[in-house]
Amino acid sequence: MRFTKNVTPEDRKMLNRIFLRSFTVFASRAGATKTHAPGFMYSIMPALDRYFKDNKAEHRAAMMRHTTWYNITQNVGTFVMGLVASMEKKKAENSKFDAESTVAIKTSLMGPLSGIGDSIFWGVLRVIAAGIGISLASQGSIFGPILFLLIYNIPSILTRYYLTYAGFTLGDTFIQDMYESGSMKLLNKAASTLGLMMIGCMTATMVKFQTKLSIPIKGGKAILMQSYLDQLWKGLVPLALTLLCYWLLSKKVNVNWILLGILVLSLVLGLVGVV
Structure with a gap:
């Protein structure tokens, strides 16, 4: 890629070390006021x-x-x-360079970049990887967890690597140019839309409900309640359950309690013969 073409061997060696150290950022936490500052300092x-x-x-x-x-x-x-490394280089070459601008730009990029990263990697890529992995694992295939790790980590590691070089070579005007051109807004919208589509697809394929309840007909074949539910709205119960979980999450209910509730509900419905 063009990010890595015009980089000197010394710069390449430095950036590769920064890239490798970046995997340790979340290994440390200096409280709520500094969070992962020690990991960032170690990386650069x-x-x-x-x-x-x-x-x-x-x-x-x-x-x-x-x-x-x-x-x-x-x-x-x-x-x-990478961007901070390029700005620290400017400071070393020019003593009059405003060093505080480095911190200001770093801080200003946290929100936009996290929005992009969360939408693409947590909202889309992880969902796709989990969907494929769970489908294979539910069939007893060992490739389920392996594919999950590969599908998620390969794009993630490549992105980490090339963005290290991109930050160093493109400079501090890159994000500003993206905002002014409207590309940032478009990227966030596209990533959010794709993420919602994937969650909808996973809800339809992964959340299952098949009731055994039936209406007996004297002298005839019993009518299954599931057939009426499917005629009314196929997947109505799984959708309602998913929306209920989403509502509980929006009310700050601990996800562990939600999972426990689903487990208990499944056991009760199974014991009484509903499913």
């Missing part, structure tokens, strides 16, 4: 060590700059790491 340390190697005071100041709050969906967070 190759850039700080390189650009401020002979200036201990500036190196210390750069480290202090990045003790501020940091929290980005890490599938896309490496873009900020």
Whole structure:
């Protein structure tokens, strides 16, 4: 890709180290005020060590700059790491460069990038991977969990890698240009729509309800209640159950209690012969 073409061997070595270190960002947490700042600082340390190697005071100041709050969906967070590395390079080359702008831009990108990352990786890719994996695993295939991990992690790792280079080479105007052109809004809308479509498809295929209740007919064949439900609205019960779970989640009910409730409901309906 063009992001990696005009990069010197020294820059490539530094960016590869940042990329590898980025996997440890969520391994540390410095409370609610700084969150994953230690992990971010560790990730970009190759850039700080390189650009401020002979200036201990500036190196210390750069480290202090990045003790501020940091929290980005890490599938896309490496873009900020590459961008910060390029801005720290500017600071090392020009003492009059406003170092605080580095922190300001990093902070301003957290929301937009997390919105994109959550929509694409958590709302779409993870759902697709889980749908395929669950389908195979429910049939007893070992490829279920394997495909889940591959489908999710391969695009995620490639995105991390190339965004590290993109942040370093494109500079701090890239996101601003996307907003001004309307591309950011379009991308968020498309990702959200695709995510909702995938959730709808999974609801229709994964949530099952088949009742055994029937209406006896004297001298004839009993009428199954399921046939009436299907004529009224096929998949009505699974849809209603999904919407109920969504409503409970919107009311901040703990997801573990929802799962326990579904388990208990399934056992009760099975014992009384409803399903």
